[in-house]
Amino acid sequence: MNGAERITIGLPLLTMIIGSVAMSALAQILLRHGMSRPSVQAALGQGETVPAVLAIASSPGVIGGLALYGLGAMVWLLVLARVPVSMAYAFVALGFLLTMALGCLVLGEVLTLRKVAGTLLVAAGVWLVATGGQ
Secondary structure, three states: OOOOOOOOOOHHHHHHHHHHHHHHHHHHHHHHHHHOOHHHHHHHHHOOHHHHHHHHHOOHHHHHHHHHHHHHHHHHHHHHOOOOHHHHHHHHOHHHHHHHHHHHHHHOOOOOHHHHHHHHHHHHHHHHHHHOOO
């Protein structure tokens, strides 16, 4: 891929990008849910490595989150084969927005003005990079 060529992101490629970012955000929520399980928290509280590793490795949320990360990474590789990393990576910042929203909606995390302001700054940065041209 030549650095001077113009890349057009059509609907199929945009769907892959957004899909990969969404899988990563959902994976974060699943991992957090899996790590919050009482069995995992109890094992971590014991301070012993083997029981903690076994509890984490057998947590459905952790297993699902890791699987979703793997799938998202495979889709991301397909994206990187078609788009310069500097352009593609700008879309990764959208994961911050989605993860924050899911954290609030699914996990009941508190949404503060500071979090919203920071997230809007990230979104503005994504827009600047994505529309900045070559």
